[in-house]
Amino acid sequence: MIFMPLLHKPLDTISLWVGRIVAAVVCVTAVALVATLLIGVFFRYVLHSSLPWPSEISLLLFSWTVLLAASLGVREDFHVRVTLLRDLLPGVLSDILERLILLGVGIFALAMLYYGWQFAEFTAGRTSAAINYPLWLRNASVPVAGAFMLLHVLARLTRPSLREAGSSGKAAL
Amino acid sequence: QERLRIGWTSADSDTDPYAIAAHYFAEELENEAPGEFDISFFPNNELGNETEMLEGMQLGTLEAAVITGTQIASISSAFQLIDLPFLFKDNEQAREVLDGEVGQMMLDTLEPKGIVGLGFVEAGFRSTINNVRPVHTPEDMEGIRLRVQPFDIYLDSFERFGADPIPMEWSEVFTAVQQGTIDGLEIPLSVIYANNFPDVTQYLSLTQHVYNAPALLVSKQTFDQLSDELKQAVRDAAETTVERQRETVGANNQDMVGRIEEAGMEVNEVEDISAFQELVRPVYEDYREDIGSELMDKALEATGQN
Amino acid sequence: MTTVAIVLIVGLFVLLLLGMPIAFTLGLLALVGMWLNDANPLILSQRLIAGTGVHSLLAIPGFVLAGYIMSEGGLSRRLVHIAASMIGHLPGGLSMATVGAGTFFGAISGSAPATTAAIGSVMTSELEERGYERGYAAALATAVGPLGQMIPPSIPMVVWGVLAEESISKLFLAGIIPGLAAALGFVVISYLYAVIRGVPRVGWMGFGEIARAIRNGIWALFTPVVILGGIYGGVFTPTEASMVGAFYSFVVGVFIYRELSWRKLPGVLLQSLRTTAIIMFIICTAYAFAWVVSNEQLPSQVAEQLLSITDNPILILLILNILLLLLGAVIDTLSAMVILSTVLIAVGNQIGLEPIQLGAMVVINFAVGMVTPPLGYSLFVAASITGLRIETVARHLWPFLLVLVGVIGLVSYVPWVTLWLPSLID
Numbered sequence A: 001m002i003f004m005p006l007l008h009k010p011l012d013t014i015s016l017w018v019g020r021i022v023a024a025v026v027c028v029t030a031v032a033l034v035a036t037l038l039i040g041v042f043f044r045y046v047l048h049s050s051l052p053w054p055s056e057i058s059l060l061l062f063s064w065t066v067l068l069a070a071s072l073g074v075r076e077d078f079h080v081r082v083t084l085l086r087d088l089l090p091g092v093l094s095d096i097l098e099r100l101i102l103l104g105v106g107i108f109a110l111a112m113l114y115y116g117w118q119f120a121e122f123t124a125g126r127t128s129a130a131i132n133y134p135l136w137l138r139n140a141s142v143p144v145a146g147a148f149m150l151l152h153v154l155a156r157l158t159r160p161s162l163r164e165a166g167s168s169g170k171a172a173l
Numbered sequence B: 001q002e003r004l005r006i007g008w009t010s011a012d013s014d015t016d017p018y019a020i021a022a023h024y025f026a027e028e029l030e031n032e033a034p035g036e037f038d039i040s041f042f043p044n045n046e047l048g049n050e051t052e053m054l055e056g057m058q059l060g061t062l063e064a065a066v067i068t069g070t071q072i073a074s075i076s077s078a079f080q081l082i083d084l085p086f087l088f089k090d091n092e093q094a095r096e097v098l099d100g101e102v103g104q105m106m107l108d109t110l111e112p113k114g115i116v117g118l119g120f121v122e123a124g125f126r127s128t129i130n131n132v133r134p135v136h137t138p139e140d141m142e143g144i145r146l147r148v149q150p151f152d153i154y155l156d157s158f159e160r161f162g163a164d165p166i167p168m169e170w171s172e173v174f175t176a177v178q179q180g181t182i183d184g185l186e187i188p189l190s191v192i193y194a195n196n197f198p199d200v201t202q203y204l205s206l207t208q209h210v211y212n213a214p215a216l217l218v219s220k221q222t223f224d225q226l227s228d229e230l231k232q233a234v235r236d237a238a239e240t241t242v243e244r245q246r247e248t249v250g251a252n253n254q255d256m257v258g259r260i261e262e263a264g265m266e267v268n269e270v271e272d273i274s275a276f277q278e279l280v281r282p283v284y285e286d287y288r289e290d291i292g293s294e295l296m297d298k299a300l301e302a303t304g305q306n
Numbered sequence C: 001m002t003t004v005a006i007v008l009i010v011g012l013f014v015l016l017l018l019g020m021p022i023a024f025t026l027g028l029l030a031l032v033g034m035w036l037n038d039a040n041p042l043i044l045s046q047r048l049i050a051g052t053g054v055h056s057l058l059a060i061p062g063f064v065l066a067g068y069i070m071s072e073g074g075l076s077r078r079l080v081h082i083a084a085s086m087i088g089h090l091p092g093g094l095s096m097a098t099v100g101a102g103t104f105f106g107a108i109s110g111s112a113p114a115t116t117a118a119i120g121s122v123m124t125s126e127l128e129e130r131g132y133e134r135g136y137a138a139a140l141a142t143a144v145g146p147l148g149q150m151i152p153p154s155i156p157m158v159v160w161g162v163l164a165e166e167s168i169s170k171l172f173l174a175g176i177i178p179g180l181a182a183a184l185g186f187v188v189i190s191y192l193y194a195v196i197r198g199v200p201r202v203g204w205m206g207f208g209e210i211a212r213a214i215r216n217g218i219w220a221l222f223t224p225v226v227i228l229g230g231i232y233g234g235v236f237t238p239t240e241a242s243m244v245g246a247f248y249s250f251v252v253g254v255f256i257y258r259e260l261s262w263r264k265l266p267g268v269l270l271q272s273l274r275t276t277a278i279i280m281f282i283i284c285t286a287y288a289f290a291w292v293v294s295n296e297q298l299p300s301q302v303a304e305q306l307l308s309i310t311d312n313p314i315l316i317l318l319i320l321n322i323l324l325l326l327l328g329a330v331i332d333t334l335s336a337m338v339i340l341s342t343v344l345i346a347v348g349n350q351i352g353l354e355p356i357q358l359g360a361m362v363v364i365n366f367a368v369g370m371v372t373p374p375l376g377y378s379l380f381v382a383a384s385i386t387g388l389r390i391e392t393v394a395r396h397l398w399p400f401l402l403v404l405v406g407v408i409g410l411v412s413y414v415p416w417v418t419l420w421l422p423s424l425i426d
């Protein structure tokens, strides 16, 4: 256990910077997502000449936006949950409970990374139906988000205490 | 007992071509090999959409499925062949070609991908419905905002016909036609009726541009585990299923045009498809390499378009 | 019942109670289910992606964003002022105005927490100053959340439309009358509260004040016209409408009202993305969970069980409603929809319920789940805005819950309430 605090500092720094970069990236993908759909309406309704790409591109952006933003949720602890038990238990026990929960989150993140990677590989040769972009480009969002989630889990697990305020990590912006 | 889950995307109804195929297949399997298979049905996208079910069969999480040829193209581009507009003249020709060498060549491309193709059933020809004007010639399609299946080959073809093709998601289509967000779509006859399109669309033009052929598929992982007798039983059951399914679906579609007319749509035949064929010829050539030159030549020969 | 089924059900309650985030609870159980079933776990990744692969669900980020921009851009505050200028002088007037503004805001926002946040942040302190208890103000803000979900546009309606393959535009229309009925109920509560509590009345400000408020808020008032008019006028799909709505409120907030500075924009965007990620990641993992559930053929078993209890449609509806309310209270609304849609549709078909009516019923049941403890997003939002404990807010909620349950009864047993408006566009 002695190595935990040692690991904490570097892991937390990486987690913070990954969080900041991901936050910036999802802002960009989200704006692009809105723009893509608006352009789609404009071309169909105003110009009467529909574009083939907005519907597939918007979904590609959607996958990345959702999964990357979800990875921020592990750092900031914003995924909805019932904190009844944590609030009831005394300090040490609630700290242990929080660590167990993080462990569970970590297992799922690892599954996203591992199986997600394999699935992206499995779909490697294939392309999308309408505009033929390579499908791994979309499917890679699962393992990438999984990797970031895992990082944030580790950064939080190595904290000395999870009970104190702010233990859920500073918001990225 | 061998567990056999059969999936398809539409409803589990007596008139749905996919549901009919799945149920006949189950019946015939029971005939050929009584008690050998534990069959269960998964309609309504329960285990995923068509692409996802294909992946499921490849990964071994699903044993069998009835999947539209168009979607199978997502794992084997040879299947784009049947989406070439105006390839087939009529049901008889389509059935003959798909049961013959051409169909077999297509099904064989699936084996290296982990899927065994057992045969093609029938969902019928796709035609065009819209609210602007009846379509007799390509000129009539000019500027019509037409929802097409969200695949490159459909987008390219309808672009050539002069329409404004829109790859809209199916779930949004009915309301979009109703509200006038789009003018129409291309669609199989049975689906027009089953989804109440006569309530919101005025013209049905029997363009019969694409013959929808769903394929009966089994996961190779499942198939390889079977004894030789059971493998044969599966193949025989599939063959009978194809025959029976086409007969039932054909009979169901017989008076479909009449029923659609009764429901208030103005129906017209398209007498001369040569102008459409002319326009779409470059698309054939664009997709030749993807589909496979040899397969394409054989198909063109078999359909008398050489 | 199979081992997997037991693991799924017990695991769900245990993990949720321990405090595992709901998305990860569903995801982990899906994973365990796949392991136990010897199903290739690569399918997990496929199901997660499938959740983000549905075009109609793009309306979720759109409506969430529209809601937050309206709130930050000063549009929601102006709506509240309009309502207050009209009915603020009645007994319970400010509370009624909150309901009115919530109803109107509901016609723009598709998200319950966004509605609660927008109305709650403007109104709670003002209500408190005028003699309402802080807990009541918070409960009121909580309750306008589900109200916003009944009045179109609505995210649960979008999700149900996707799952049941029903027209989203029709589902939207089905929610209007129940939504207005709930609003009316809340107005009655406002009146009774003010009378019983002796809340001091405010003087009538005159028609000049109304005119001024409307002039100030005209661009905000115009938002639902853009969104709903665009959908029903054939300009765009509900998905596109959500984005156009976000863009419109952005233009109004930044260039006309000038309350939304460019500097604040990334913050608003990120806040919307957090909400979107919460909702969507739950839907993604629910897709994985639902796959395991379907694979076990649980839906058909549950539907059979349910129908074997009785063949009286009135009783079945009652049982269905009780189940939905209980489930809505303890698990997340949208994931419950994803997981249960097959069962619900099967039962609905069996007792001859119109799909649109069933949809409205399900959505309203689950909308109530948004405000009930232990898991209710609107409740969380209202508690965090007011700094009150969830228990305190919950204590003031029961009259509102009573109204909502009444509306559920209305929707279940009077088909006209949900089917009349959609029938007009046929």
Ligand code: NA
Binding pocket: C105, C106, C107, C108, C109, C110, C111, C147, C148, C149, C150, C151, C152, C153, C154
């Ligand atoms: Na709403």
Ligand code: NA
Binding pocket: C328, C329, C330, C331, C368, C369, C370, C371, C372, C373, C374, C375, C376, C377
């Ligand atoms: Na709840």
